[in-house]
Amino acid sequence: MTGGAGFIGANFIHYLLENHSGDQIVNFDALTYAGNLANLADVKNSAHYHFVEGNIADKDAVTKTIQQYQIDTIVNFAAESHVDRSIRHPDEFVRSNFVGVSTLLDAVKQFDVRKLVQISTDEVYGSSQSGSQFDESATLNPSSPYSATKAGADLLALSYFKTYGTPVCITRSANNYGPFQFPEKLIPLMVTNGMRDKQLPVYGDGKNVRDWLHVADNCRAIDAVLRKGQPGNVYNIAAHNYAENIQIVEKILKRLGLPESKIDYVTDRPANDLRYSIDDSKIRRELGWQPKIDFDEGISQTIDWYLHHEDWWRPLLQNVQNR
Numbered sequence: 015m016t017g018g019a020g021f022i023g024a025n026f027i028h029y030l031l032e033n034h035s036g037d038q039i040v041n042f043d044a045l046t047y048a049g050n051l052a053n054l055a056d057v058k059n060s061a062h063y064h065f066v067e068g069n070i071a072d073k074d075a076v077t078k079t080i081q082q083y084q085i086d087t088i089v090n091f092a093a094e095s096h097v098d099r100s101i102r103h104p105d106e107f108v109r110s111n112f113v114g115v116s117t118l119l120d121a122v123k124q125f126d127v128r129k130l131v132q133i134s135t136d137e138v139y140g141s142s143q144s145g146s147q148f149d150e151s152a153t154l155n156p157s158s159p160y161s162a163t164k165a166g167a168d169l170l171a172l173s174y175f176k177t178y179g180t181p182v183c184i185t186r187s188a189n190n191y192g193p194f195q196f197p198e199k200l201i202p203l204m205v206t207n208g209m210r211d212k213q214l215p216v217y218g219d220g221k222n223v224r225d226w227l228h229v230a231d232n233c234r235a236i237d238a239v240l241r242k243g244q245p246g247n248v249y250n251i252a253a254h255n256y257a258e259n260i261q262i263v264e265k266i267l268k269r270l271g272l273p274e275s276k277i278d279y280v281t282d283r284p285a286n287d288l289r290y291s292i293d294d295s296k297i298r299r300e301l302g303w304q305p306k307i308d309f310d311e312g313i314s315q316t317i318d319w320y321l322h323h324e325d326w327w328r329p330l331l332q333n334v335q336n337r
């Protein structure tokens with residue numbers, strides 16, 4: 015797998031080691047600012063886990079790793095993932111999120127890898143203005159350089175399936191939350207600012223709606239796609255826990271015992287999508303997956319995780335850019 019030192023990838027490695035103890039895992043990760051080996055400190059000595067530092071856009075490094083470890087399946091988590099950064103440095107997103115996927119697709123084709131699961135996002139569908147839910151056949155209408163590079167990679171992957179029969183599946187999930195998320199993202203940013211007595215910056219009027227999926231539920235969904243997904247298929251992964259950003263921030267303030275005056279409404283991000291909403295009936299029907307984690311419980315546990323892991327997030331703050 016790739017990108018395993020990041021948020022979802024690290025959770026997925028823990029999930030695999032707990033649930034599929036016979037699997038051998040190779041974590042191929044470039045260790046960008048978002049890659050953090052501390053996320054995997056507890057598993058680094060496992061006989062089932064191996065780490066390789068490398069970039070998915072580097073053909074030689076990808077080829078060498080596939081050959082050396084006789085890789086038979088790839089789950090690609092590696093990506094630049096922060097929308098704000100994509101507005102400042104779109105070129106880095108093109109290289110990792112599009113060129114990197116192209117490199118992986120070529121390698122899968124060349125070395126007869128059994129399956130590639132490309133981890134994509136609900137953001138490729140763009141904003142659901144009318145409140146309707148997009149299914150997997152909906153038109154892609156990305157708004158940010160981040161989501162545009164993810165959409166481009168999805169289209170390239172599907173073209174490889176159609177043209178060469180390359181065995182690729184795509185997951186498009188809602189916003190993930192849980193432990194090990196880099197503290198530039200909404201929930202850890204707000205908790206860590208609150209704990210440091212800083213203002214909590216909220217974009218626009220805070221009314222943007224996101225669907226919040228616990229990372230553990232996403233890991234189970236990705237695992238189902240990895241083992242049972244049909245090549246050439248896309249699977250949406252939703253939670254149907256819709257909340258305005260301001261509602262999440264209010265929950266955090268309440269948990270930290272802080273007043274509403276800590277909220278700082280800042281100029282909205284350009285092209286900020288109002289609402290994401292996807293229809294995930296396909297994965298529920300075909301692969302028998304459904305989310306298990308209760309939203310209120312999941313959010314409370316997640317806030318508490320950041321409250322109790324200051325030693326984990328403090329060293330990362332030097333790489334959090336101001337909004």
Ligand SMILES: NC(=O)c1ccc[n+]([C@@H]2O[C@H](COP(=O)([O-])OP(=O)(O)OC[C@H]3O[C@@H](n4cnc5c(N)ncnc54)[C@H](O)[C@@H]3O)[C@@H](O)[C@H]2O)c1
Pocket residue numbers: 016017018019020021022023042043044045046047048049050068069070071090091092093094095096109110114133134135136164186187188189190191195196
């Ligand atoms: N976090 C979410 O809410 C969410 C929702 C839907 C989809 N996704 C997708 O899930 C995947 C993982 O997201 P995340 O939140 O864990 O991201 P993250 O930013 O926390 O981690 C990304 C990881 O990829 C590595 N990486 C980046 N570029 C690389 C490259 N060129 N070569 C090798 N490694 C590279 C980084 O070092 C890091 O370890 C991404 O593809 C993202 O688009 C995330």
